[in-house]
Amino acid sequence: MVDQQPNSPPLRHQPQLFRSFFQGSFGCSTACRAEGKRLDMVISSGHDMLLEKDYAALRALHVSTARDGARWHLIEKVPGNYDWSTFLPMIHAAENQQLEVIWELAHFGYPTHLDIWSPTFVDSFQRFAREMAQVMRDEGIERPFFTPVNQISFWSWAGGDVAWLNPWASGRGRTLKQQLVRASLAAMAAIREVFPDARFVATDPLVNVVPRDESSAERELATRLHEAQFEAWDMLAGRIEPTLGGDAAYLDIIGLNYYDDNQWFTDGSALPADHPARQPLSALLAACWQRYQRPLLLAETGAEGAARAPWLRQVAEQANQALAQGVALEGVSIYPVVEYPAWADDRRSPGALFGLADANGNRTLHEPLALELRSQQIRMQSWHQ
Secondary structure, X not given: OOOOOOOOOOOOOOOOOOOOOEEEEOOOOOOEEOOOOEOOHHHHOOHXXXXXXXXXXXXXXXXXXXXXXXXXXXXXXXXXXXXXXXXXXXXXXXXXXXXXXXXXXXXXXXXOOOOOOOHHHHHHHHHHHHHHHHHHHHOOOOOOEEEEEOOHHHHHHHHHOEOOEOOOOEOOHHHHHHHHHHHHHHHHHHHHHHOOOOEEEEEEEOOEEEOOOOOHHHHHHHHHHHHHHHHHHHHHHOOOOHHHOOOHHHOOEEEEEOOOOOEEEOOOOEOOOOOOOOOOHHHHHHHHHHHHOOOEEEEEEOOOHHHHHHHHHHHHHHHHHHHHOOOOEEEEEEOOOEXXXXXXXXXXXXXXXXXXXXXXXXXXXXXXXXXXHHHHHHHHHHHOO
């Protein structure tokens, strides 16, 4: 190993954690809306019927790593009884296509027989995680990746502060965040009993919050709101609220979800693209890397309509800058891979790589995005030569 001189530029990071740097994320939320409607984006996108085709389509585009999810509410309809008939086909299809999958265990959804505020929720999630890991072990899976609870901070806000989705609470976001951290920690401990070398991706939005003016009150508010994005990761690592059981060993890979509207003022209004306080993505990635010194994954990113290809180009350029600065960015995952009726309002999501399937199970490829993806894959190869 060659020692780097103190004043020399940082060494470029060489990603090697995943099978492919450019990845794909499938929509797999199973949230319940306030009116009681259960979402299942695996079904609404047609992915459940097209697993083999969808995974093969990704591999055909030289994408070897993806994010997808087990659906807890279907697997444990009866307390303590597990039906893996919806999950085993996913494992088999991924293995058939040699696709590496980061498996989500809870994407805003859980069985209706559970009370998320109760200690039994944590116990039930821990048992489910252990059983899922054992099923994967029995199927011959090696070197697995998991996301126990997807977007703890976002779920805490949406379900605990503004009653946008289950458990439809207001003013209880902090309590929900603590509970989801407990559940995530318990799940990781259980999975490691089966897979001691399992890797974990803890996902949440990467944001930039700025004051509307230069008053001390606005600056303090902006700082507090900006720092809130780190709370769940800090809890998992035991940096804050250590009574939750967090430890540095449980903060493994930082998963960052980033879109064009992830930078805003303290009142929630979007930060204009030309605003001087807007930060380049590379700077936000560098700040997260400096804070945690953990591998980073841009776990969700994308745009809609004609903006899809230009957005990927912009993100890839920023990823290149971050890597050149020594930031341990291990991947960029396009979201969504396949189109679905948007889970918030049922409209079709026009930002996917592949469209909704026709009657014959065929999806239309968005050619500009696919061409841009291939271009960036080739560029990525050149970065490492």
